Amino acid sequence: MKNKLWLNVLMAVLVSGLFLTVSCAKKAVVSDAGTVSSGAATTEDPNAKAKIEAERLAAEKAAKERAAKIAAARKAFENEDVHFDFDSSELTAAAKALLKDKAAWLTENASAAVTIEGHCDERGTTEYNLALGDRRATSVKAYLVDLGVAASRMNTISYGEEKPVDTGKTELAWAMNRRAHFAVK
Amino acid sequence: MMKKNALQGLFCVLLIVCFRVPVCYGVTYINISNPLLKKSPIAVPDFKAFSNSAEEVKDGKTAVQILNEALNFTGYLKTMDPVAFLANPAQSGIQLSEINFRDWTGIGAELLITGGVLVESPGNVKFELRLFDTFNSKLLVGKVYTGPESQIRRMIHMFCSEISFVLTGKYGVFNTEIVFVSTVDGNKEIFTCDFDGQNIKQITSHKSISLSPSWSSDGKWLAYVSYAKGKPDLYIKNLKENRGAIVNLKGMNISPDWMPGQLKLAAALSFSGDQEIYLLTINGEVIKRLTDSLGIDVSPKFSPDGQKIAFTSKRAGTPQIYIQDIGSGSVKRLTFEGLNNTSPAWCPDGKKIAYVGIEKNRINIFVMSIDSGVPVQLTADSGDNEDPVWSPDGSMLAFTSTREGDIPRIFVMNASGTDQRRLLSMNGKQTQPDWSISDSTREGM
Structure with missing residues (x-):
């Protein structure tokens, strides 16, 4: 019973570690690779960073969509x-x-x-x-x-x-x- | 008077009337407005070479060929095949006393032309030309023309004008030109050519859309529409001197027509917000508004006396032809059959109007006597046919047709609709002909 609890804790740590690793790897792909290798990166809160990045991406996407919509509207207007x-x-x-x-x-x-x-x-x-x-x-x-x-x-x-x-x-x-x-x- | 006019613009060609011709006033051999016109057979044997030189023989052959083409163009004469000829005036003589008219009546020739050629100095040629009535053994017209070999076509056409005058009372088309629209590299430009489609000249190079050319009755001015400045504007252009005017009011400035004998024109303008017909000065200033009805009024064409205009109006719901008296402003509707009648052209005799009628998507040319109001269809089952315009003697109509390969080309026909044939052979699409009035033609009318 005690053994099983211990195993569960170990699993939890391993799984969360896996998640962290995955999120770090993902971040390395979409953002600047330099921040991953620098020591400073490890001191930041990885979740906050991901959130800012996601917001930026969303804003970028929205801007693109808006521009596309304006262009499409003009195109439709003319065509x-x-x-x-x-x-x-x-x-x-x-x-x-x-x-x-x-x-x-x-x-x-x-x-x-x-x-x-x-x-x-x-x-x-x-x-x-x-x-x-x-x-x-x-x-x-x-x-x-x-x-x-x-x-x-x-x-x-x-x-x-x-x-x-x-x-x-x-x-x-x-x-x-x-x-x-x-x-x- | 007649001689003076014929001399105008002739460069170095000299014309001498040298034979006494019995003047027969009031006699018209051929009524060109008769729809049942039978073509008169005319014999044109080889010309006599007076000094028998090779140059004379060559010039004679050139002249006979030009003469044949011009006479056949008239639509009321038909040159005969020389194989049938029993006599040879080039050997036996070209004068009245030297001709045995039975040789010609026997083969059915109603008319005979004899000619003599003398090369006086190298490159300079003299023609002695006579037209005979074979059945009455009578000289109808005799002329001598002298000029450079480069002017042979001109000299022969002058003689053709004399033939036309003695036979029909009108000088005919030989001294006239046709202005038209043709595409060049996809752009519509204005061109001119001689009555028979020869001698093509490009007039505009706007590299835009140019349309609706109209010739002033003195032949010195053209009015046309061009998009050269981005919208349909009216251009008034002197053909010889570099001057003119542009009417570029708000909206459209289109469909010009010159008033006969005057340097004024009518055109459809829409600066008021409605398409109306206005009378303009040669400088493009509005003299007065002629039409006053809500909806489209377009395509004015003056009557030969300049007192009236025929035009297209949608005032009754569909486009129809109307006639308006310029002085009184009174308007009469001309066409009642069909739902789409446009593009009127007033016959020089003042009595008929040709126009375009559309029925079941077929576009054809009709002619209507103003008095009777009965439409007569002139084209049928031969592509789309548009843009009718009368020759200045009223004997023919030029028009646009898509009958050959679905490409618009300029055709001509006789006033009764017979002998429809293509006028021009050139690349591109040709539309919107307008026929000039020549000095000699005006004299004859």
Whole structure:
């Protein structure tokens, strides 16, 4: 019985020693290897050090995530186009939903100035499509102004049918080309 | 007056009217606006080499070939195969008294051209050219042209203008040019060429997007749209002198058209927030706003008398063609069939308008008499067809078509829609032709 207790104590010491060894080894991998070999390191509380390190890592990760999120938001802002029906510059429900996201982004990024490009599919004549693209860009701008974005931060350009994203002759290609595109200046 | 105009811009080519031609006022041999026009067979035998030199024979062959190509381009003449010819005026003589007209009526030739070549000094050539009505054994027109060999094409085309005038009452297209858009390394630039697609010249090098060229009626100015400064602006450019103006108001500055006989233009601008048509000075200043309706107003085209504009408007919900009187402002809707009618072009006779209609994703060219309002389809089942523009004599239309390999190219057809053929062979994509008005054509109208 006494023997068994003794054995348990020994096991506890060994196991905790094993844990300490593991935590030291882990620390050596993720932080500066020099602190492990120096005498000073052994005088510090290893747990406190690990905690600071973990916090730093978490903060770093959060910052990275935040930056990635900002970049992704900007990318989405620039890459997600507002689409239109054929021969129309009216904003669909989907277009309005997307423009609310755009307005939110513009509010968060108060220093950003943008160009709103109006584009058309290839059907219709060059000149008519330039006018239609002009209307598409201005109707998007007007909606954003309604949502509180300063008009001075947005300018519009019509490209008509000059810059298709898809040169195919399908309904899908035409739908992709009927768009307002945002470019951050 | 006629002679004076023909002389303009001719460098060292000398023109002398040397034959007495019976003037037949009021007689039109060929009505070019007749849709059931049958082509008149015309014989162009070899030219006579007056001193029998090899240079004369060579220049004669060159001239006959240019003549054949130009006459066939008209759409109302058809040159005959020389194999059928029973006589050889190069040997038997080229003058009225030397021609046995039965030789020509017998093979069905309604018209005959004879020519003589004399090389007066090395590199300098004289042409003696005559057009005969074979069935009436009559000389219709006779001219002598003298100039350097480099100007043979020019001299033959001047004679073609005379042929056209005597046959149709109009000087035709031979002294005209076409301005158009072509891609170069992916950028749209403005180019010009002769009426038959020859002599291509690049006008702009903006390395941007350049569009919608329009020729002033004196032929000295071009207006066009370019993104050279980042957005669609209107460029007004003198072709000879380095001067002009840019209209770069907020929004779009597009679709210019020159007022006939005046250095003013109409264009669609959106600085007000709405796309409206304005009348501008040659310096690009707004004279007045012409249209006033919410929604798209674009593509103005002046009537030949400059009193009206035809344009595209979406005021009734779909794009349609309208006509507006500039003075009174009264507006009339022209097109009612179809949901998408754009890009009007006013015929020089003032009575018809060609335009683009889209039905079931098929883009085609139509023509409509303003009085009747009945649309006539000119293109069908041959790619997308856009950008119609009339030749200055109203006998032909140039347009853009994707019928060959799905790439836009410039084509021409007769006013009735017959003889549709490609005008240009060059690399890249060609669109948006505009036909110049020549001095001699204006004189004839």
